[in-house]
Amino acid sequence: MLFRSLADGSNIVIKRWEYTPLRQRLAWLLGLHPAQRERRWNRRLNAMNLPVVPLLDHGRDRKSVV
Numbered sequence: 001m002l003f004r005s006l007a008d009g010s011n012i013v014i015k016r017w018e019y020t021p022l023r024q025r026l027a028w029l030l031g032l033h034p035a036q037r038e039r040r041w042n043r044r045l046n047a048m049n050l051p052v053v054p055l056l057d058h059g060r061d062r063k064s065v066v
Helices: 021-030 034-047
Strands: 002-005 011-014
Touching: 021 034
Parallel strands: none
Antiparallel strands: 002 011
């Protein structure tokens, strides 16, 4: 996890999950990857009108996935 302050004074958190390429792919295909769970919870909490930190972007690092 990386915490970074931007020039405008706001803060962002960058999360990166490091697993073996096979585990990354299997978890992603099964919908069990931590990033996928975080997106689901973000949507659920938002649907209940609870304050959530907006997700700015998400994705996979293709070079680390076999």
